[in-house]
Amino acid sequence: MADIAQTPRATTGCAGLDKMLHGGLVEGYCVVLEGSPGTGKTTLGLQFLMDGCKKGEPGIAITFEEFPEQYYENAMQLGWDLKAYEDQGLLKVQFSDPLTFLEGLQDLDGHIAEMVDGMGAKRILVDSVSHFERLTNDAGDLRRIETDLVHALKREGLTSILLKENPHVLGGWDRGDNRVAFIADALILLRYIELESEIKRGVVVLKMRGSDHEKEIRQYVIREQGLVVGDVFQGVAGLFIGSARGGEKN
Ligand SMILES: Nc1ncnc2c1ncn2[C@@H]1O[C@H](COP(=O)(O)OP(=O)(O)OP(=O)(O)O)[C@@H](O)[C@H]1O
Ligand SMILES: [Mg+2]
Known part of the structure; x- marks a missing residue:
């Protein structure tokens, strides 16, 4: 097994998070970023891709969102001109549906592999893996889909961030159905905290x-x-079980 301590890190573009990660994400890792609605999952995912673009490490954003112009516009509000990076060949934003994406990922010479090779992609964002839940009601099938996804991204040598929606906004956080977190190499959570x-x-x-x-x-x-x-x-105790106690005002 490779010595992780010696493996280069892919910085996220968020200095504070990189510090928490002791330098960034381990290159080639598949990371699940889970959070409640609006906590900044897409923002952090794009921040990671923008960081790559600035360092000459091309990236791919796969999104199942249905309004492409809105996606570009939201990024622009954050100061990121995705189209400009696409024009430079450093970024590809692909609007897809979960089934087409999975089919394209399966073949060694499928269209995802072609895209990765063509642009020399090093990073990928999948926004979000929660959409795969629409493909099946069977927990075993879903686990297979998620395992295949993680393996395919690793096979392509990509450092990946998979976004995962958590429907709970405040209060207790039921994470019982989170299979993909077991398959992934790393897990980062974003959530609202009432204090x-x-x-x-x-x-x-x-x-x-x-x-x-x-x-x-x-x-x-x-x-x-x-x-x-x-x-x-x-x-403060109990922040992630929704019963924060004893907080200092910061
Ligand atoms: N330019 C900005 N300045 C400050 N805050 C912003 C800016 N742009 C977005 N935000 C904040 O980021 C939040 C949304 O972030 P983002 O879309 O990344 O969340 P998300 O977790 O992907 O949401 P969803 O679950 O809906 O996909 C907004 O609700 C807003 O509070
Ligand atoms: Mg989002």
Whole structure:
């Protein structure tokens, strides 16, 4: 097995998160980024691709969102001109549906492999894997789909971020159906945290195989250019089970 400590890191473009990850995502890893609606999953995913573009590491965004212009417009609001990077061959934003995407991923010379080879892609964002749940009602089938997806992305040598929707906004967080988190190499959570009558946002790295990482929950805000990670929530318990107690006002 490769020595993870020696494996280069793919920075996320969010300095605070890279610090939590002790340098960034391990290259070639498949990472699940899970969060409630509007917590910034797409933003952080694009931030990761933009970071790659700036370093000359091309990336692909696969999105199952149905309104392409809205996707570009939202990115523009964050200060990212996706079309300009596409024109430079550093980015490809592909609007797809889950079935077409999976079929394109299966063949070694399928259209995803062709796209990866053609542009020399190093990074990929899948927005979001929750859409695969529409393809089947069978838990075993879904697990196979997700396993095939992770294996195919690794086969292509990509560092991947798979977005995963968590329907819970506040309160207890039921994560019982989260199979893909077991298959993936790393798991990062974004969620809303109610503290002293304010809604804040918190990020935590729950796992990264073979590597140490920070275990604390940190606050973050969303600004132009993406997520900015700040302080650890001090002296509070129960943040991720929705019953924060004893919080200091930060
Ligand atoms: N330019 C900006 N400045 C500050 N905050 C912004 C900006 N753009 C977006 N946001 C914040 O980011 C949030 C949405 O982020 P994003 O779309 O990445 O979330 P998401 O987790 O992907 O949501 P969904 O679950 O709907 O896909 C908005 O609700 C808004 O609060
Ligand atoms: Mg989104």
